Amino acid sequence: MSACANYDLIVIGAGIVGASCADAASAEGLRVAIIEPGPIGGGATAAAMGHLVAMDDDPAELALARYSLRHWEAFAELEEAEFSRCGTLWVARNEHEYQAARTRSARLASAGIQAHLVDAATLYELEPALRPDLAGGMLVPGEAVVYPPRVARHLVQRALARSATLYAGRRVVALPTGGVRLDNDTCLSGPVLVATGCALPELLPMLPMRARKGHLVITDRYPHLVHHQLLELGYADSAHGDADSSVAFNVQPRPTGQILIGSSREFSATDAEVSPAMVQRMLERAFAFIPALRGLQALRSWTGFRPTTPDGRPYLGAVPGARDQWVAAGHEGLGVTTALGSARLLVDLILGRQPAIDPTPYAPSRVTA
Amino acid sequence: MAKRFDVLVVGAGPTGLAAAQAAASHGAQVGLLDAQARPGGQVWRHDVRHQAPRAAREAFATLDNVTWLAQHSVVANEPQGLRVETPGGSELLGYNALILATGARERLLPFPGWTLPGVCGAGGAQALTKQGWPVAGKRVVVAGSGPLLLAAAATLRAHGARVLGIYEQASAATVRRFASQLLHWPARAAQAAALRARLAGVPYRCGSVVQRAHGEAQLQGVEVDGPRGTQRIDCDLLAVGYGLVPQVELAALLGCALQQTGKHPRVRVDGLLRTSVPGIFAAGEITGIGGLAVARIEGTMAGHAAAGFDQEAHALRAQRDKARGFAALLDTHFALDPRIHRLADARTIVCRCEDITLGELDGFGDARDAKLATRCGMGACQGRLCGSALAELGRFPRSGSRPPLFPARLATLAGHTSLSPSDDAYRGS
Numbered sequence A: 001m002s003a004c005a006n007y008d009l010i011v012i013g014a015g016i017v018g019a020s021c022a023d024a025a026s027a028e029g030l031r032v033a034i035i036e037p038g039p040i041g042g043g044a045t046a047a048a049m050g051h052l053v054a055m056d057d058d059p060a061e062l063a064l065a066r067y068s069l070r071h072w073e074a075f076a077e078l079e080e081a082e083f084s085r086c087g088t089l090w091v092a093r094n095e096h097e098y099q100a101a102r103t104r105s106a107r108l109a110s111a112g113i114q115a116h117l118v119d120a121a122t123l124y125e126l127e128p129a130l131r132p133d134l135a136g137g138m139l140v141p142g143e144a145v146v147y148p149p150r151v152a153r154h155l156v157q158r159a160l161a162r163s164a165t166l167y168a169g170r171r172v173v174a175l176p177t178g179g180v181r182l183d184n185d186t187c188l189s190g191p192v193l194v195a196t197g198c199a200l201p202e203l204l205p206m207l208p209m210r211a212r213k214g215h216l217v218i219t220d221r222y223p224h225l226v227h228h229q230l231l232e233l234g235y236a237d238s239a240h241g242d243a244d245s246s247v248a249f250n251v252q253p254r255p256t257g258q259i260l261i262g263s264s265r266e267f268s269a270t271d272a273e274v275s276p277a278m279v280q281r282m283l284e285r286a287f288a289f290i291p292a293l294r295g296l297q298a299l300r301s302w303t304g305f306r307p308t309t310p311d312g313r314p315y316l317g318a319v320p321g322a323r324d325q326w327v328a329a330g331h332e333g334l335g336v337t338t339a340l341g342s343a344r345l346l347v348d349l350i351l352g353r354q355p356a357i358d359p360t361p362y363a364p365s366r367v368t369a
Numbered sequence B: 001m002a003k004r005f006d007v008l009v010v011g012a013g014p015t016g017l018a019a020a021q022a023a024a025s026h027g028a029q030v031g032l033l034d035a036q037a038r039p040g041g042q043v044w045r046h047d048v049r050h051q052a053p054r055a056a057r058e059a060f061a062t063l064d065n066v067t068w069l070a071q072h073s074v075v076a077n078e079p080q081g082l083r084v085e086t087p088g089g090s091e092l093l094g095y096n097a098l099i100l101a102t103g104a105r106e107r108l109l110p111f112p113g114w115t116l117p118g119v120c121g122a123g124g125a126q127a128l129t130k131q132g133w134p135v136a137g138k139r140v141v142v143a144g145s146g147p148l149l150l151a152a153a154a155t156l157r158a159h160g161a162r163v164l165g166i167y168e169q170a171s172a173a174t175v176r177r178f179a180s181q182l183l184h185w186p187a188r189a190a191q192a193a194a195l196r197a198r199l200a201g202v203p204y205r206c207g208s209v210v211q212r213a214h215g216e217a218q219l220q221g222v223e224v225d226g227p228r229g230t231q232r233i234d235c236d237l238l239a240v241g242y243g244l245v246p247q248v249e250l251a252a253l254l255g256c257a258l259q260q261t262g263k264h265p266r267v268r269v270d271g272l273l274r275t276s277v278p279g280i281f282a283a284g285e286i287t288g289i290g291g292l293a294v295a296r297i298e299g300t301m302a303g304h305a306a307a308g309f310d311q312e313a314h315a316l317r318a319q320r321d322k323a324r325g326f327a328a329l330l331d332t333h334f335a336l337d338p339r340i341h342r343l344a345d346a347r348t349i350v351c352r353c354e355d356i357t358l359g360e361l362d363g364f365g366d367a368r369d370a371k372l373a374t375r376c377g378m379g380a381c382q383g384r385l386c387g388s389a390l391a392e393l394g395r396f397p398r399s400g401s402r403p404p405l406f407p408a409r410l411a412t413l414a415g416h417t418s419l420s421p422s423d424d425a426y427r428g429s
């Protein structure tokens, strides 16, 4: 592929993950190419709630989240990030969940993430709109929300300022040895990093990926109704369970004063249409925790697809059986949170350095072995 | 459970009223719904001070044979029917045939100062005035394009406003050519003459464009660019509108194919006003701006066709085509002068919901890209206004819409049919 433009790293896909990788690689002085057929951050990244959150049920996921969250601090003052440190308040419906919160806060604390239990009285001081009779909850005060598509755009622009090249409106159609071929028959040569989210199997069919549909609804501005990102402690069951469809109470105050309401998960739905039945289920769940939501004005609903691997962990590392091919995809519902850490881990691997966290749990070879 | 109608008509303007009447005349069970409290749509909107024209009163009388559903707004499409929000809750309305008669909205174009309080659309000013908005004694400038300006000015004047002038962007020569064509349309000529009589003494200036609105917190005056240069006119109110664009959002949500005419989409229909979706008909302004005469004929056609009486519908085609001829005449004679597209500068706000200026959209070639980066079109109107304006300015067409069609209560999207007392309790602050 000698007649092709040559790069040190060709990043395919400019979602939050590809954009983070391009940014991190260009910061290391690599000459980077970025290929993106649509708007920057226009895939799953544009649909995401943008909650930066550590989930503790899988130690590997927790390590990656903690590592990433540290790097997110660098964006706390960036206007485009719309970073808002609202904290996460996990809500316990009963004593059983309250006890589970105890275990979880201990796990988070041992991972270095500040978290503490709040009793029922404190819960209602923090969030008076919650329905009565809840048992308490767990507050993670350092967590925040961002606006993912603009962060992706910012990261790409930062890479471009370090002389990366953006092939905008172009799609990679094949991965010939030593590079990529674009849909206009251009070829680029150099090491390749595939960060195409749900579309991964189109280029790397040996790495299984399912698209897990989610719905969100956003309201008009109601700046003082809720103050923290609110989730039910049962959320992990929805997020990490394998039920074909599930909903969970997941409500976020946007910095605009709007309220963003999630979340739903479906494996079998493949069209991007908003499903009234799913929205109804999801909203009922939210009303069960915050009755006052019922009278608020909704502006829009939308859907997005979470790139989901069989074990729920992302693929981060070398493509099995290939040379100079790398992959960063499959972050399910946490890809915004973990994009920055994923990118650093990957750039370390590409440069032959020891990553700051153990890369083994994410090695793509785990599914092909 | 969904209520079910043989024929459900969305929109109770002249089109929808005619459609409901025609369908009901065949014995069909007809539902006619509108977001407004009263039927009439734009032209026949209820006037607190003046009686409705006879044609309107006759059309309203036919409501006896149909189920009239006032203050019903369609917000979403569900498998069993349309989700409709009402003041007290929501309903699901099913149908065998559906007639879309959602009409048009004003084409509002940005220019420096257009977001000042005191500036509004020409049709908007007319509607508000009919609803009792106090304009008596106010100095009003009416501007923009087309015959709607005369109608708006006449209403304003009838309610006591001092109309300082009507500023039409089309040149005097074109307006004269248009007027000479009116010979072939005696009814239209009579209408125009009647309007002019009601506006006796009000200057009508052609080739004139409001290029700027002045004022700090409130409109104080406008700058009009005309054949004899630029002049400043002090006023309390500016009513400015550049004609109409079809309201196709519901049709699009239902999957009906659209077709581009000029810079704006309309609903594609066949000779019997059938859309691309079986069982769904579209009539009146949404199939192309045509005015009152077209609206009434097409409404009748759609009503017949939706009730299964194709012959009756077919029989009206020639009459409708003739009426459409007049609309075409308007289109050519009141085509927008390109200088109107250049009025907005980089600092002019385009997206009023999110305060996005035209300059902030430089470099974006796609509505979605621009939306994700700037929030343009993400607000309460979901890009209805800025989307049409940006399409008109040649930037990019509006991006896809999603439910709800209009802001709606979360309880409605959740399928609740009645509101519990607490639902309206939270008002924010």
Ligand SMILES: Cc1cc2nc3c(=O)[nH]c(=O)nc-3n(C[C@H](O)[C@@H](O)[C@H](O)COP(=O)(O)OP(=O)(O)OC[C@H]3O[C@@H](n4cnc5c(N)ncnc54)[C@H](O)[C@@H]3O)c2cc1C
Pocket (backbone or CB within 6 Å): A045, A046, A047, A048, A049, A050, A146, A147, A148, A149, A218, A258, A260, A271, A272, A273, A274, A299, A300, A301, A302, A303, B368, B371, B372, B377, B378, B379, B382, B399, B400, B401, B402
């Ligand atoms: C944190 C955050 C906050 C947001 N806040 C807002 C907000 O305040 N207001 C707001 O409007 N949006 C908001 N959004 C959503 C954003 O506008 C959307 O762009 C989001 O990217 C996904 O929306 P969408 O699927 O509707 O597609 P859009 O980004 O609007 O793009 C439209 C795409 O969806 C397709 N489409 C449209 N209708 C259908 C349909 N019925 N079936 C299938 N495809 C369809 C179109 O063809 C087009 O490709 C927010 C997003 C985020 C991440």
Ligand SMILES: Cc1cc2nc3c(=O)[nH]c(=O)nc-3n(C[C@H](O)[C@H](O)[C@H](O)COP(=O)(O)OP(=O)(O)OC[C@H]3O[C@@H](n4cnc5c(N)ncnc54)[C@H](O)[C@@H]3O)c2cc1C
Pocket (backbone or CB within 6 Å): A012, A013, A014, A015, A016, A017, A018, A019, A035, A036, A037, A038, A039, A040, A041, A042, A043, A044, A045, A046, A047, A048, A049, A050, A051, A052, A053, A170, A171, A172, A173, A195, A196, A197, A198, A199, A202, A203, A213, A214, A215, A216, A303, A304, A305, A306, A307, A328, A329, A330, A331, A332, A333, A334, A335, A336, A337, A338
């Ligand atoms: C409803 C919903 C809510 C979510 N909420 C959160 C949250 O609160 N917090 C959180 O951390 N995560 C959240 N997520 C998850 C997060 O959005 C994703 O994990 C993350 O955006 C994945 O990023 P990505 O870059 O891998 O994928 P994408 O954003 O989908 O990017 C992939 C890109 O690759 C491009 N591409 C595809 N094929 C090709 C090709 N052949 N050539 C070139 N380019 C190509 C696409 O155009 C696309 O832009 C949510 C997801 C959803 C759906």
